[in-house]
Amino acid sequence: MNTEDIHKIPNPLPFWKHYQQKFPCLSLLARHLFPIPVTSAAVERSFSAAGLVVTERRSSLDPQTLNDILFVISIQSILEQNQNFFLNVMLCCL
Numbered sequence: 639m640n641t642e643d644i645h646k647i648p649n650p651l652p653f654w655k656h657y658q659q660k661f662p663c664l665s666l667l668a669r670h671l672f673p674i675p676v677t678s679a680a681v682e683r684s685f686s687a688a689g690l691v692v693t694e695r696r697s698s699l700d701p702q703t704l705n706d707i708l709f710v711i712s713i714q715s716i717l718e719q720n721q722n723f724f725l726n727v728m729l730c731c732l
Contacts, residue, residue, distance in 0.1 A: 667727050671716075687711050 650672050658665035691707050692699060699707075716723050 663727060667724075670723070670727065684708065684712075 650668060654661075654665040654668040654672075687708055688704065691704060691711075720726075
C-alpha cells in the first residue's frame with residue numbers, strides 16, 4: 639500500500655500502523671482510542687449518551703458541539719476505567 643492510498647482509508651488504524659515509527663506516542667494513543675469494536679455495545683452507548691445530551695431544551699446544538707461533548711464523555715469513560723491511561727501512553731514514549 640502506498641502512502642497516497644493510506645490517507646484514503648476511512649479506518650484510522652492502518653494510517654497509524656504505517657506511521658508508528660515516525661509518531662510512536664500518537665500511534666499508541668490512536669490504537670487505544672480507535673480499536674475495532676467486536677460488538678455494537680459501544681455504538682449503543684454512544685447513542686445513549688447522545689440521547690442524554692440532546693434534550694428538548696438542547697435540540698438546536700451545533701453538530702460539532704455535540705461531537706465535542708460526546709468526545710469529552712468518551713475520554714471521561716476511559717479515565718474512569720484507567721486513571722493513568724494518558725500517563726502510561728506518555729511514559730511509553732520516553
